[in-house]
Amino acid sequence: MSGFEDHGDFVRPYEEPPPGHVSSSRLERVLRSGRFAVTAELNPPDSADPADVFEAARPLGEVADAINATDASGANCHMSSIGISALLTRAGYGTVYQISCRDRNRIAIQGDVLGAAAMGVRNVLCLTGDGVGVGDQPGAKPVFDFDSLSLLRTIRTMRDDGVFLSGRKISRPPRMFLGAAENPCIEPHEWRPERLAKKVDAGAEFIQTNYIFDIPLFEKFMARVRDLGLDKRVFILAGVGPLASAKAARWMRSNVPGIHIPDSVIARMEGAQKPGEEGKKLCIELIQRMREIPGVAGVHVMAYRREHQVSEIILESGVLEGRRARRRGSEPTGAGPEA
């Protein structure tokens, strides 16, 4: 049940990435081969039991090329991203280790990157992080020593030049696939693509966006992204998620920073007989429309407390074209991290 028996306690030796790749990440391989990639966000447990992590990962593992372990998202304390990433990696899942600049300074972050890489983590998402004020402990000290761009550039320097920011040598650099976030539907709209260009310059190789419910706005963003030639330089995974109800949508819109939900979406949820099913249907439609937009390389599913719907949503949307990210229980014991 816990996932231990199935996969053993396996640590993979240090490895150099395959030719043409920066890491041995499955997500990178899927994206570079031109397949439509799927990542999914895991709801981190408030627990020290590894079984809770495997439990949370199970509904995502079948369809996700990599599972995102959030780093105290919304400034709420949960099990750490590095801990979750390490557990899941050793159980054979692809993982995205998220780093928020809110809680740690440059010394802690650079050390954690090496630690995560040693434990087999191959993808990292560099985030600024929400302000501490919106979280469960608003009295905390906000760090913000880096911003997401200087963080990207730092990890790229560690990986490609084999040095810390101080210039001190790293004997075995962390071979990680570098990601960043973008929020196409939030102001200042006209500058969001330019900001994306900066992130790519700083080192981003894949992008996971925040929730997108406004397709016309996203299409406008992507048109500008293509004008800037960014779709050729970075893999963009569009953020989606099933809404639970009109009430939940309204709450998200006014309480979670950086979420834009058009009134038409809320009206549609309001009119639905079964809001849960409608939310799922809407999510599938969004994925199918996103897939048609040139430059979109995949989707990133954030189904907070609706993880049970993720497999159905992805399978019904047809984006995997029959392939499976990882069949549950089908891998031999000790398959190793990110096979």
Place this chain on the structure above:
Amino acid sequence: MYRARLFAIRHAAAFEWIYQRLERLMIACDPVFARIGYERVERPIALVERGVKGVLFDCKMCGQCVLSSTGMSCPMNCPKELRNGPCGGVRPGGYCEVKPWMRCVWALAWDGSSRMKGGDKIREVLPPVDRSLKGSSSWLRVSREKAARLREAREAARTTIAQAFPGARANEPAVAPLATEPASAVNREQRQ
């Protein structure tokens, strides 16, 4: 002062012009500062800088001023102290996630930049702040740095000439000198 900050952004082009002049003046003053000693001018200049920039830009004296690259909107006023653009939490209308009454520092920065001749500088990725420089004068830092770079360029040119004319240099050492020239030996108009 928040209103002065908004004024500075509306007039980013004018401030850009002023800043370019100021920078030239500071570089020209490098020999003077060097003679008096940078450590001696540091405190008075930092005091003036703090006063002027505090009123105009809500300057936090980070010591690593990047106003010319951020549309004259000081990024240290961002509650997350972001140096490379807005976060993903900007509120409708372009207001700050953390301080909802304040316009997003970075929404203002793009606005200011679009009014400036050198507005494209905003596209360059900036390094993290060196916190050990907090409270020191950024103006003097610019003056030292640019003057040093100009000196280096001049030295490089002199070396090239000396290497290109080895015979002449052997016969007439004054035609391609490599030794450091004292400020008083350099023609006043060419000193910059």
